[in-house]
Amino acid sequence: MSIRRKITSMFTSLTAAITILLSVLVYFFTKQYVESNFFHRMEVRAGVAGRAKFEANDSSLLFYNEMREKHLQRLPDEKEFVFNALPSLGSLDSIGVPSGAAFRSKLSQNKKVQFRKGDVYYYAILYEHQNKPYSIVLSASDEEGAAILFELKRNLIVGVLVAIAVVYIMSLMISKEVADPIRHIIQNVRKITASNLHLRLISKNSRGETAALTQTFNDMLDRLETSFETQNNFLNKAAHELRTPLTAIIGEAELALEKPRGSEDYTRALKIIAREAEQLEHLTSSLLELAQAGYSSKEAFMTDLRIDELLFSVKRLIDFTEPGNHVQMNMEGLPEAEYKLVVSGNTNLLKLAFANIIQNACKYSEMRQVDVSIHTDDTHCIITVNDHGIGIPENELKYIFDPFFRASNTSSYKGYGVGLPLAQKIIRLHRGILEFSSKVNEGTEVRVSLPFVEISN
Template identity: 50%
Template sequence: MNIRNKITSLFTVLTGVIILMLSIFIYHFSKRSIDKEFFHRLSVRGGIAAQAHYEGGTLSASLYNEIREKHLQRLPGEREYFFDSIPDKQVLASQNISLPDDIKIQNTRIQFINGKIYHVVLPYLYKGKRYTVLMTARNESGETSMQDIRQNLFLGILLSVIIVFVVGLLFSAEIVNPISNIINRVKKISALNLDMRLPEHSGKGEIVDLTQTFNDMLDRLETSFETQRNFVNKLSHELRTPLTAIIGEAELALDKERNPVEYQQALSVIAREADQLHHLTTSLLELAQAGNSINEEFMGNIRLDEMILSVKKLVDFTDPQNHIHINFEELPDDDAKITVFGNQNLLKLAITNVVQNACKYSDNGKVTVSLRATERQCILIVEDHGIGIPQKELRYIFDPFFRASNTTAYKGYGVGLPLAQKIIRIHRGEIKFTSMEGAGTRAEMRFPIHS
């Protein structure tokens, strides 16, 4: 069932239930009002009948009958019963009168309905003696009125439900049509026309928010597809360059007979380009693997101060000319505040990439690695005083293969920082860069404390 039919059905059912409850309320109080009016008529007739019966000297029977015929319409099935005392069930049974089990005649006025017969019991005091008058009749006019009310209510309910259903269809169409328009528009959007957007309307409301959300998502998708296309183009270029050099050197060496020195030079070029290709493919593999979640089996508690010392040792081995300075002056007394939960190898790879970049782009100038903690986060900061990053290019540093315009003199592939960002995000952390061209760069990595 689609949303439109659901809204219509729900609207119709709820309104129908309300109308039904209101109809039951009207029927119930109409019945009470009709019964009350008929009991009153019976009581009035009972009083007159008692006066005529017991005070015959004052009002003769013939005069009573004349008054009743002229002024009191005789009720259907009307009967009068007079008792000199309070009658019990045996006395009533002798008059073919049956009482419900919960009714007991006492020296008070009683009125009840047994089947379709209305009963009114009236105590009557005459000359110090108490008598009992019982009036019975059938309320045929009331039954007719109630039948008319039932028919009118039924027709009213039926007509109301039909009207509500039609109104519900129009109402739901008014609600759903904007959503249907959005669906039809979205169906037309594919990878070939990601620049298409949903028409936005002024004002506020869920439809406006939904349209804006879809357009924001399309913006992100378009950016993602564009990034992917750029990634493929850059990747093909980065792979083609060393492969072209390797093939060219090999073909040149095989073109004619050469001396050992020339073969050695050709092999050196091939080895150098193959080494670059190896580093590139290794970085790409690490980048792809970092995009997946980490198996809990390979995760554990990691002290970041020990991790920094391990990274320093690794960089000392690969680049002995570095000038890394470690600052632990703000370390907390509680080791738990510098302990994170994660994969040691991946986290070491991410931090190493950031530190090596700082060393490389500062020409092995001073690089400060510091660690501190707040109540909820460990903060690792890497600062250098190197070439910096142009302000306009800072937003692109996490795009694969992106290299700043001032790094052409430095060897690299633009894979290290995207890899570091992915690894840090897997560890529920974040990395931010601030930089000024020609003044240096500051990388701040934040990790949640493992409690």
């Protein structure tokens, strides 16, 4: 069911239920009032009838009858019955009173009784005259009250139907106002494909939920467009980086095979081919690691490990690959609670991430001192890597995690631009945060925050 139909049906159903309930209550209380008022009129006429029957002499009887006819409206089908003491069951049955025994019991206890049988109302009182009890029973039909209730019922039914119709029409109009912006968004979203991701949704309202929904879609389209552009750039740059060593290898091989050459020429060609093949292997391995780092945490084997021990392991690896490094491990900020050094992670992936970060610090600081320190806060273990190298231009910091991106001041340094994107993916895989701050010719600070494993009490 569409939103428009849901809104219309909900409004109409709710209004119908409320209107019908109110109409039933109005009819019920009006009926109660009409019956109560009619019984009150019968009570007055019964009292007048008793006085006229027992307390008036001939002259006053004429006066009572005259007053009753002039000022007390005679009730439709009014009948008066006077009985000595309590009326017998036979007498009650003869005048149409049902349940005579119950009638006599209530009249005896309460001195008066009232009830209704169909359209006929009965009212009876016990009247004492000269210490003798008499029963005065009055019966009548409330034609006026019945007409009022019939008219009220008809008006209420018509009113309910009119109210439902009006609310239904208004609900259609309101639901159209609510659904049209959403329908407009849906139509525009369906027009956007991979070939025209530059298109954006336009909101007719500057505020409200539809404006927020439009902005959310536009933000998502921004991310999708950026992702597509990044993917295309990645593929183009990857193809270029892979083609360069392959071209050199093929060129040297073809040159060596053009004509017979001396052993020195063949040796030189093979060295070039070996060097380019090594670069190709390194680049391919880096791309493979970058792709593997995109796996979910469920696919990567996680275990509890101490971050300080892992960093010392990385230091030993760098000492082996970069013998001239000046990496200093600063452990002064280690927490007293050792559990704050324990993180959940994949040892090999974290080693790869920190090795890339520290090797970059060594490379771009030209083997000057690099400081690695550890400290913690309430929830995270924070590893900081500081170097005193060439730094990164401020306007290029936002691109450092793009695959194959290299800062404008790094052209004289060997590299492919995949180390930091790889490190960022690995840190994100471990629910961590990788942050950079840098100044040109002053150095770079890298902060890695990893949540430590909390020990349950």
